[in-house]
Amino acid sequence: MVRNVYDDRIDGVLQRVFGEDDGPVYVADATAAVVEAVVDALSAIEDCPEVRLLAEDDAFKTVFADFLVGSEAADHVAAGRLSLRVAAEPGANPTVVASGRVTSLVDAGARVGGLRSDEAGLVEAARTNVEERWNASGEFSLRTPPMSTVREELSTDLDASVQEDFTGMLDSLETARGDDEDLDEVTVSLLAAAKNESLLYDISRWGEDTGVASKATFSRTKSSLEDAGLIETEKVPIEVGRPRLRLTLADERLRDAEPDQIAAAAQTVLN
Missing domain, CATH: 3.30.870.10 (Endonuclease Chain A)
Incomplete structure (x- = not known):
């Protein structure tokens, strides 16, 4: 028995x-x-x-x-x-x-x-x-991409340091629902990109290719983070086409901060 x-x-x-x-x-x-x-x-x-x-x-x-x-x-x-x-x-x-x-x-x-x-x-x-x-x-159709794929492609498409900061921020969160109390995966990835001064084009293309979110969602979230004073953008000229935007953290004190500190600061500001 x-x-x-x-x-x-x-x-x-x-x-x-x-x-x-x-x-x-x-x-x-x-x-x-x-x-x-x-x-x-x-x-x-x-x-x-x-x-x-x-x-x-x-x-x-x-x-x-x-x-x-x-x-x-x-x-x-x-x-x-x-x-x-x-x-x-x-x-x-x-x-x-x-x-x-x-x-x-x-x-x-x-x-x-x-x-x-x-x-x-x-x-x-x-x-x-x-x-x-x-x-x-x-x-049941699960539309969320596998975490292993998300991390691997982020390291390949951008940089290992972006992936490490992205992972560090997510690991510091209890949930990632993007509601009134939580950050979501798009916000976290943009903050990780800004910490490493990556291009909006690159992070949003990664997001769309992996199924995290559309480029339009990344653009809207970027604007919200700018309005909240968390990130800034600067134009980067390219040979052909419109200039691209480089992401940076607006608060200089956060630029050398640990990922969990950045996530905590963002939650405080956004809530």
């Missing part, structure tokens, strides 16, 4: 459950919290199984609005570790169905339980049900 699993966090329970199976493992009726926990758990396991995640469309959209989580999930999808499908209809409690085991996730706030059973009839019925629902569901 399998033992129940307990932890302070959902991803802690999932790490232990995933680590016992070769896959594919189904996670059905995932809430937004469970979707995020699945991504975190896969990132923490070196030899992880293929996880098939079934959730409502709103749960996926809520979680993946955060660039940090969305880009991490995209890495797992690209590597074949994660598949995402939208449930055709709402289910009940979040459940993990693996080989020979069913685990029901119970989030009690300060404590999370994985209540488990290996009773053959229950496991077979649960697996049949989840496979039928999976086959009847449509794929």
Whole structure:
């Protein structure tokens, strides 16, 4: 008989459950919290199984609005570790169905339980049900690019120092949703480019090529950062065509600052 699993966090329970199976493992009726926990758990396991995640469309959209989580999930999808499908209809409690085991996730706030059973009839019925629902569901289109691709292309298209500052700023953030309290990936990349005095043309082309955002979005965000007094631009003549704009940090005190300090200053100004 399998033992129940307990932890302070959902991803802690999932790490232990995933680590016992070769896959594919189904996670059905995932809430937004469970979707995020699945991504975190896969990132923490070196030899992880293929996880098939079934959730409502709103749960996926809520979680993946955060660039940090969305880009991490995209890495797992690209590597074949994660598949995402939208449930055709709402289910009940979040459940993990693996080989020979069913685990029901119970989030009690300060404590999370994985209540488990290996009773053959229950496991077979649960697996049949989840496979039928999976086959009847449509794929969720994750538009966020993989973080590994974003970083690699940033280092190649601009410079390793821009990539390092971009990564440092993102690592200092809890979330990157671009709402009233958070910076987003476009703002962070422009600040990293400005710290290294890169061209707006180069960073916006990188953003469009990788799928981070359109050139128009980069242009609008650049204007907002200028209006806020965070960055400045200077014209750089070229042989043919209109001059291009070089980005710089407006506050000289930030030009030698660490990435986390720049991100914190930007959050303070923008909020």
